[in-house]
Amino acid sequence: MDALLILGGLLLILAGLVWLVMRAFGTSLLWGCASVLPPLTLLYVVRHWRLARPALGLSALGFIPLVVGLTLMANQDSQRLAAIFSLKWLEPEKQVPAELAIKLSGVLNGQPFQPQQGELIDGLLSLREGTDFFARREVSIRLPEPVAGAVRVDVLPEDSGALPEVEVSWLLPEQDLPEARRLSRGYTLHLDLQPVPPNKLAGDFHLVLPPQFATTLSGKVELFTDGLRYRDGKVDRTIDSTDTLAHVVEDYLRRRFATRDVQLQPLPAVALPAVNVEVTVDARIDGQAQQLPILLKKNQSRGWAVSGDRFPQLPEVASPAVAPSSEAPAAAAPERVSKPLDRRLRFSLESLLRSPSRYQNLTMRVLTERGNSPEGRFQGIDPDGRIVLRQRMSGQGEVSYTLRPEEITRIELLEP
Incomplete structure (x- = not known):
C-alpha cells in the first residue's frame, strides 16, 4: 500500500x-524552451501565474x-526507506570476481x-548453478x-562395467523440489583434470547424455578438492566449513605443543554456519594419543580461532644439508595410509539434522x-x-520421499 501511494504521488x-x-x-515558444530549466520555470510561474496555477495545483495534490x-x-520498514534515500541503488552493481574459472558451453x-x-571431493564431482539450498x-x-x-576418465556409450554414475537435476520456478535423472551407462564422458595448487583441479570436461535428456x-x-578457500596465499578463516575448522585446530595444536608432528582425526559433525563451536578433538601428538575439548569462536573480520589461543608461531625449519655417504640409502619407509572414516558408526537422526551436508x-x-x-x-x-530421499525405480524413473523427523522411529546409513 505504501509503495502504491508513493508511486501515485510521484505520477501526479x-x-x-x-x-x-x-x-x-x-x-x-521562448517561454516553452525556458520552462524546461528549473530556474526559468519559476520565472514563468511568477510572470504567468493564472496560466501556471492549475498545473501547480495538480503537482501540489x-x-x-x-x-x-x-x-x-517509515513506520513499517524504516530500513527500506533509509535505503531509498541513501541512493545506493543508483550505484552500478559491483561484479564479484568468480572463484572458479568455469567456461562451459552447452545445455542441461x-x-x-x-x-x-x-568441486571434486571424495570421488563426487559436482557443478552447480545457483547458490540456494537446491541448485x-x-x-x-x-x-x-x-x-x-x-x-583422467573416458567413457563411451557402449562401455560397461564399473562406470561413473551421472546425475543431472533442475529446479523449475513452479516447483518446490528439483527433478533429477540418473544414468550409469549409455553416455559419453571425458575428464582430463590436472592439479592446480593449492587445492584445485582444472582441465577439460565433456559430457553428452542420450537425446531424451x-x-x-x-x-x-x-x-575445488576440499572445503578450504585461500586469500593472498593463506587459508581464509572466515569460510564456514569443516575443513576450515580442522585447519584452525591443527595449527593451534602445533603451536600449543610446539611440535609439527600432529595427526588430527576427522572432527565430529558440527552445525554450520555458527558463531561458537565446541568439539572434542582426537589427535596423535608426537606419537601419543590425545583427546582435547576445544572451543572455536568466529570473529567477523578475522574468522575462526580457538578460544584462549595465545601461543606463538613455530620457528621456520631450515632444510638440513645432505652429507655425502658411501652407504647405500635406507629403504623408504612405507607410506602411511589413513583409513577413511566410516560415517555409519556415529550416525543418528540427530547428527543428520545437525549436519545434513555431511551425508549428502x-x-x-x-x-x-x-x-x-x-x-x-x-x-x-x-x-x-x-528429510528428502530419492530412490531410483525400474528403468529410468525415480521417486522422492519427504519425511518429517517426528514420524521416523529408526534411520540407518547404508554406506560409509
Missing part, C-alpha cells in the same frame, strides 16, 4: 510538471499521497547451463573410486511409525524441515 507531480511545460509552450506513503513506510535439460560452483541446475558425477592427483556440455572447468547423496533406510521402510539417497532437508 510529474503530470503537473508536464502540464506546466505544455502551458508554457502555449504562451510562446501529488504531495499528499507521497507524504502519506513515506510515513507508512535443454536450458543454458552456467555453473558458478564446482537451479546441477551435474553430479560419482566416480567408482576416490581419486588423488590428476583425473537434452544435455550436452563441453569446455574447461575448475574444481548417501543411501539411507528409514522406518516410520506406520511401518513403512523407504530407502534412497539423501537429498537434503527442505524449507519445511522434512
Whole structure:
C-alpha cells in the first residue's frame, strides 16, 4: 500500500510538471524552451501565474499521497526507506570476481547451463548453478573410486562395467523440489583434470547424455578438492566449513605443543554456519594419543580461532644439508595410509539434522511409525524441515520421499 501511494504521488507531480511545460509552450515558444530549466520555470510561474496555477495545483495534490506513503513506510520498514534515500541503488552493481574459472558451453535439460560452483571431493564431482539450498541446475558425477592427483576418465556409450554414475537435476520456478535423472551407462564422458595448487583441479570436461535428456556440455572447468578457500596465499578463516575448522585446530595444536608432528582425526559433525563451536578433538601428538575439548569462536573480520589461543608461531625449519655417504640409502619407509572414516558408526537422526551436508547423496533406510521402510539417497532437508530421499525405480524413473523427523522411529546409513 505504501509503495502504491508513493508511486501515485510521484505520477501526479510529474503530470503537473508536464502540464506546466505544455502551458508554457502555449504562451510562446521562448517561454516553452525556458520552462524546461528549473530556474526559468519559476520565472514563468511568477510572470504567468493564472496560466501556471492549475498545473501547480495538480503537482501540489501529488504531495499528499507521497507524504502519506513515506510515513507508512517509515513506520513499517524504516530500513527500506533509509535505503531509498541513501541512493545506493543508483550505484552500478559491483561484479564479484568468480572463484572458479568455469567456461562451459552447452545445455542441461535443454536450458543454458552456467555453473558458478564446482568441486571434486571424495570421488563426487559436482557443478552447480545457483547458490540456494537446491541448485537451479546441477551435474553430479560419482566416480567408482576416490581419486588423488590428476583425473583422467573416458567413457563411451557402449562401455560397461564399473562406470561413473551421472546425475543431472533442475529446479523449475513452479516447483518446490528439483527433478533429477540418473544414468550409469549409455553416455559419453571425458575428464582430463590436472592439479592446480593449492587445492584445485582444472582441465577439460565433456559430457553428452542420450537425446531424451537434452544435455550436452563441453569446455574447461575448475574444481575445488576440499572445503578450504585461500586469500593472498593463506587459508581464509572466515569460510564456514569443516575443513576450515580442522585447519584452525591443527595449527593451534602445533603451536600449543610446539611440535609439527600432529595427526588430527576427522572432527565430529558440527552445525554450520555458527558463531561458537565446541568439539572434542582426537589427535596423535608426537606419537601419543590425545583427546582435547576445544572451543572455536568466529570473529567477523578475522574468522575462526580457538578460544584462549595465545601461543606463538613455530620457528621456520631450515632444510638440513645432505652429507655425502658411501652407504647405500635406507629403504623408504612405507607410506602411511589413513583409513577413511566410516560415517555409519556415529550416525543418528540427530547428527543428520545437525549436519545434513555431511551425508549428502548417501543411501539411507528409514522406518516410520506406520511401518513403512523407504530407502534412497539423501537429498537434503527442505524449507519445511522434512528429510528428502530419492530412490531410483525400474528403468529410468525415480521417486522422492519427504519425511518429517517426528514420524521416523529408526534411520540407518547404508554406506560409509
